[in-house]
Amino acid sequence: MQQRFDIGRAAQTPLRAERAPGPQTSMHDQAGHVRGVEATSGGLIRSTVISGAAALAVLTIFYLPAEYGVDATGLGGMLGLTEMGQIKQQLFDEAAADDAAAAAAPVITLDPAVTARLDRMEAQLLAIGAIIGAPAIDLPAPAFESAPAEELVVVEPEPQPAPEPVATESVPESAPAVEDTEANPVPAAEAAAIEPAVEAAVAEAITSEWRDQVNYTLAPGEGIEVKLVMQEGQTARFEWTANGAVVNYDTHGDGSGQKISYDTGRGVPEQAGELTAAFTGNHGWFWRNRTDAPVTMSLRTAGDYAEMKAP
Amino acid sequence: MSHRTQTSWFADHGPLRVMVLLATIAITLLWAEAALAHAVTLGDKGYIQEITGPQIIPFLYLGAKHMVTGYDHILFLFGVIFFLYGMKEIGIYVTLFAIGHSTTMLAGVWFNFGINSYIIDAIIGFSVVYKALDNLGAFQRWFGVQPNTKAATLIFGFLHGFGLSSKILDYDISPDGLLVNLLAFNVGVEIGQLTALAAILVFMNRWRAMPAFGRQAYTVNVIMMGLGFYLMGFQLIGLAMA
Numbered sequence: 001m002q003q004r005f006d007i008g009r010a011a012q013t014p015l016r017a018e019r020a021p022g023p024q025t026s027m028h029d030q031a032g033h034v035r036g037v038e039a040t041s042g043g044l045i046r047s048t049v050i051s052g053a054a055a056l057a058v059l060t061i062f063y064l065p066a067e068y069g070v071d072a073t074g075l076g077g078m079l080g081l082t083e084m085g086q087i088k089q090q091l092f093d094e095a096a097a098d099d100a101a102a103a104a105a106p107v108i109t110l111d112p113a114v115t116a117r118l119d120r121m122e123a124q125l126l127a128i129g130a131i132i133g134a135p136a137i138d139l140p141a142p143a144f145e146s147a148p149a150e151e152l153v154v155v156e157p158e159p160q161p162a163p164e165p166v167a168t169e170s171v172p173e174s175a176p177a178v179e180d181t182e183a184n185p186v187p188a189a190e191a192a193a194i195e196p197a198v199e200a201a202v203a204e205a206i207t208s209e210w211r212d213q214v215n216y217t218l219a220p221g222e223g224i225e226v227k228l229v230m231q232e233g234q235t236a237r238f239e240w241t242a243n244g245a246v247v248n249y250d251t252h253g254d255g256s257g258q259k260i261s262y263d264t265g266r267g268v269p270e271q272a273g274e275l276t277a278a279f280t281g282n283h284g285w286f287w288r289n290r291t292d293a294p295v296t297m298s299l300r301t302a303g304d305y306a307e308m309k310a311p
Numbered sequence: 312m313s314h315r316t317q318t319s320w321f322a323d324h325g326p327l328r329v330m331v332l333l334a335t336i337a338i339t340l341l342w343a344e345a346a347l348a349h350a351v352t353l354g355d356k357g358y359i360q361e362i363t364g365p366q367i368i369p370f371l372y373l374g375a376k377h378m379v380t381g382y383d384h385i386l387f388l389f390g391v392i393f394f395l396y397g398m399k400e401i402g403i404y405v406t407l408f409a410i411g412h413s414t415t416m417l418a419g420v421w422f423n424f425g426i427n428s429y430i431i432d433a434i435i436g437f438s439v440v441y442k443a444l445d446n447l448g449a450f451q452r453w454f455g456v457q458p459n460t461k462a463a464t465l466i467f468g469f470l471h472g473f474g475l476s477s478k479i480l481d482y483d484i485s486p487d488g489l490l491v492n493l494l495a496f497n498v499g500v501e502i503g504q505l506t507a508l509a510a511i512l513v514f515m516n517r518w519r520a521m522p523a524f525g526r527q528a529y530t531v532n533v534i535m536m537g538l539g540f541y542l543m544g545f546q547l548i549g550l551a552m553a
Contacts, residue, residue, distance in 0.1 A: 027525060033396045034519065037529040041452040047529075048444065051537030059544045068552055184445050188506035248361060290361055 050194075103281075104257035115306055119211075210239075210300040212308040217296045218247070218289035226299055226310045227284030230277035234304035240285065241270035245295040247287045255281015266290075274303070282309060334418065356482045365488035367495040374499020377475070378507060383435045383542055384471055385507050390442030390535055391464055393528070403463050405508060411468015412475060413497050419476025420493055428481060430548035431474045436546060438467040439539030443489070443532045475500065 001291025027036045039047075069085030076082040105131050128134075216224050230253075240249075249271070251263040256279045265271075267290075277283045283305075287293040301308060355373055363367075378384055391408065395401045419425060441463070444450065451457050484492065518524055 003471060027528075031396070033394075035394050035523050036448050037446070037525075039447055039449070039452060039529060044444075044447055044449045044452055047447070047533045047534065048449070051443075051533050052540045054537045055540035055544055057542060059548065063545065068548075193491065248363070265491065266361075267487060288361065290363070 027162065070165075076258065091118065100257065103254040103259045112304060112306070119283045176311045209302065211302045212310075214308070214310045215296060215298045216311075217294050218287065219294050220289055220292050223286060223288035224297065224311060225286045226308065227282040228275070228277075228301060228305035229281075229307045229309060230275075230283050230305045231280045232256075232277055235274050235276040236283075236301055236303035236305045237272075237274050238285075238299065239270075239272040240287075240299040242287075243296045243298060245269070245289070245291055245293065247295055247297065248290055249288075250286040251275065251284070252286065253278060253281050253283035255279060276304075284309070348370075349363035359482040363485040363487045365491040368533075370492045370495035371499035371502065374496035374501075376477070376499075376504065377496075378500045378503025381430065383439065383474075385511075386439045386542075387435070387442055387467065387471065387541060388504065388508060388540055389511055390439060390446060390532075392508070392515065393442075393446050393532070397466070401508075401512075404461065405460055405504070407464045408468040408471070409501055409504065411465045411470075412472035415469045415472030416475040416479070416497060417472075417493055419473055420479050420489070423480065425477040425480040426473050427550070428474075428477050429546045429553065430538045431470065431477050433546035433550070434470050435474050436539050436542030436544075438470060439542060440503070440536050441467070443536035443539060446532045447529065447536075479533055496513070525539060 027034055027038055029035045060072050061075050062079075062081060063071065064070040064085070065079070065081040066084050067081055067088065069087075069089050071077050071082040071085075076085070214226060218224060230236065246267040246269050248266045249264065249268060250261060250263040252259070254260070258279050258281065260278050262275065262278075262283075275283055285299070287297055355376075358369070359373075388405070388408065391404050392401050395404060445458070445460065445463065448457075479493070479496065518527075
């Protein structure tokens, strides 16, 4: 029947001292409540010093070695705690180094002129492919890692292997070959039929207001990152929209051993503007759908950048 | 439009095509690595950085969690009620503490005024040391004065509130729904405080009914002071090593 745990009455519960009043000292008030402690000035100083010293001892003997590998007393090493702290610090350092390395990953940026030529070639290829009924090639798809090379080998006619070795040396060295292409396009007699289609495709690739456009549907909780490979100072125009929904975004860049966050936002429906690379690297957007319905993202970009890196 | 047309084009540009593909693949692989570099924050902070708009229950929970798991706040509260009796007396001090920390927490976040977390947490550690010395009657013994305990509770309440606001600012809370979320967090802090208080009182009530309490009160306050010193040292080390 004694309600020991009745919080509402907790403080009123009569104290033992109240029931059987002991020697009335300064630590008890008239109700018999203990209101303080018996202490002397010197005793308090001693207690304060002891408690401070105890805290200091625990920090220096255990905490600093075990967390930071800092062993001022030498006891941490004997106890094996210093090793713990050193391993922890090593892991932290390695994690930081990994982050830095990821940010410093070399970035391949192509000369915009070369990129433009490649774009034209791409368009021509697609046009030709469409006309002859070959499946369209989706370049960035990882599935193509090995397939394209084989495909090329298959279609390559045996009697004409001669120009290859020179052209394979490097991209810059192959540039003259590209010039050749422009100067001497596919022989007119053979290409007459496909010329208009190619022209149209090329024209679209070159003159379209936007260079790249990607669309993604993000399930609730899903995130996606699209980046542009840019050199320092290059500016790209962009326009993205969640098509009536909202997303969280983080416009950021990394590369050249640096990281930057240009802009972040939560619950934003769309954005348009220009992105100027603060350093050579990958600059772009991370979006995450924090709504409870799927969101369709559309991004269009144009301007100075080597390439769009999209999943 | 013959098959030959295609083959001759590929014959001319096959190597370049291969180069383009290889370069694309290489960049794609590099990019996959770079994708990992997107900064991600985990735990409560990560959650708060991801959400927007009013989230009442989550912030109630976070406020309560912060208080119940925040041993610095609980130690101080323990010190404050150590020699307090009766719900009225305890209620006055706990209210003063709540007014103090609510004021600076709300104002600090609202006006974006934060203090270095290590420094404010070291000050909160000091509040524990102060309260232990106060309970031991040290100020009276040493300086012949008893500082107003209610004022001290309010002032340390302010400082604890700055600790809370600095933490919330560090969480990078969204401006959208800020007021509602802050109030929810604050109510959560009070719920957490009352929960902790209830646990402390259950324990104190039984303990104070024992005759040994008078003797043990001294030792316990010295231990509490030591823990306060430990918290201070802990934060100052963090500050020095950061």
